[in-house]
Amino acid sequence: MDKQQIQRRNYAAFLVHAFFLALTMNFIDINTVVPNMLAESGATALHMGILSSIMIGGASFMQLLFAGIIFPLKRKKPALLAGIYLRVAALMALGIFVRTLSGTGLWKVWTILALMTLFSFSGAFANISYTDILGRTIEATRRKRLLTVKQLIASVGVIASALLVKVILSSLSYPRNYATLFLLAGGLLMLATIGFWMIREEDAPMGEQLSLSQRFAAFGKVIKEDRNMRLYLLLINTSGVILSTIPFLILYARTRFPIDGSLTGTFLLVQMAGSLLANTLLTFFSQGQRYRRLLYLFVALAFATPLIALLSSASPLSFSLVFLLTGSTSALYQIVAPGVLLEISTDENRPLYAGLAGAGSLMNILYPILAGFLVPVLGFGMVFALTSIYILLGIYAAFAIRCERIS
Template structure:
């Protein structure tokens, strides 16, 4: 069946439905603020925060390299998409129940179970993302993609901004673990509603790349890397700039250890992060697709370095609100450029494969939080911040050679 304008429009609104309710859920399960703060309140250490951040932001993406060979063998991938998101929904429900009954568990068991459920949540997202990227690429007409990314950013930004006040209220309405119990139950409900958008998707264009076995898969990877140099530089970029999205959890840890951060302050940090994301989305939407991905990539490098410099220059009085505002800008621009550039360097036949290959680019983002947790435990925060800046600066080389066309 051919992708018609009507089917493309149906998929357009279905994807926006999911994006909207996912945005509502995100504030209640935020990986930069809520989950790290919850882990520390549950007895987690700097090393625990590093490991959990690696799982949420790096390791889950790296596992796409494992999932991609399997999923690439199927022409239609909606079933895998639903399997992935449903596992995330159930993991959130289980997290809420775990916190509700946390008084009956020993602290060490609590931390272990948190790790287990967050791992299920993150791996479910990695599994679903391969199918999502493939379905989105072939279920929207090419001329609808960039407007989709822009309106999606505005829609999610507005909903994020509205729901952040509710999330901040819930966080400050009670102490641990009751406040986090409410947070995860709300996140569970919102994500369940968001999944209805995926159920309504109409996948009509088949896309299949036959992968016989793991050896064959890595042969395909080697072939694509040799044939498509832009893919090599794209991997280099996300393998360096990608660590920027794992920085804010360590700012939360720094604030908790040095300034006795409370739950209501966590909510305020979340608010400023969301404002930064919303402002960025509105600005890019106002440009109506006239922005260039390359300029956004350079902007991300500058802001990421600035983020770490602020805390190095002002260690006793770090401007946390400004830092989380900048963090929101970084998150928004990185999300838009990642999706857009991936679609630019791939095509319909290899998009699922490329999504899996992209997971390989998350080796450093997966390892960096682990290394960061260890460095902070052994030597303190300053060496970690310096290393972060050096890795971010290295990403400029890959951006220069990526040569984005749009």
């Protein structure tokens, strides 16, 4: 098999994985399904903040530990598959546990959070290998196209799964509806590994095993010497907190009107429509390999999302438009965040940079917990307004980052 055939095979492999992964993540959507399930189980704003901190910021931070383990490996695919199969086990256990629930209780909320932690952290372990394999097996000229097409294919697939989620949430009572979703998610995630079994991976450049102190020293050196990485960290620590803000939208909506499984499914459908719309437009109108305009657009949408949530009227129909925006914003982030990281790193330092990107995403850990404390004191209006102002700080990073393939 020649080089071009291997490129086509690897390109297809990432798209196969993206399709099944998209189906999986709909069943355990962090913005709609899981927050409403937690709320029905008796969770408070603080619990929602902990969930967001674990699923978004905490998972990224764990890459600090995992990068040192994975960096010296010649082949990253075994580590990638191990992380994914651990996620499958966590989902299956969560589905079985939720199926046994009756009523509410804080011990149930904490058990759910523990299983979601296992699911999230094993995903962080897999992501280090994923980023490195993507950078080494896909040519630079094909990367942005792959990320955009991957998002488009995923968006098309999740529309069908979102419809199924709505049917399950509407037709089954709590907790059977959520248990069914999690068990199906585990099965679909197992199917997603088909794509990674297809990948042809060559040996990575050799790296040495680093202790935790050495990793911190290496991270400090990168931050000191690489301005682009400093700006990248600024971006994900400001505008990037929109990801850990979205789960609070369900809690805010529950203060304005009742939300049942059917309405949760509707919000998910609208969110997926927003993602599909954004990816379709980017596929057809985003030319070349440049990221600058996408960075500006991401910051603008992230800034607007909390404000539009506050301005929407107290009805499910108008509030669903907020989830159209969250779908578009999340889709953009899934393109610009890995895309920019790939361009400012090299094959040799990419695992280190991926680990630093995760470890340096501190605000996605701190913000949701802080918001969970502040919401009962200041109210959603003040917290969302302050969040939008903070998100806007990322515009400087979007303007200042410099790389041949970014601007």
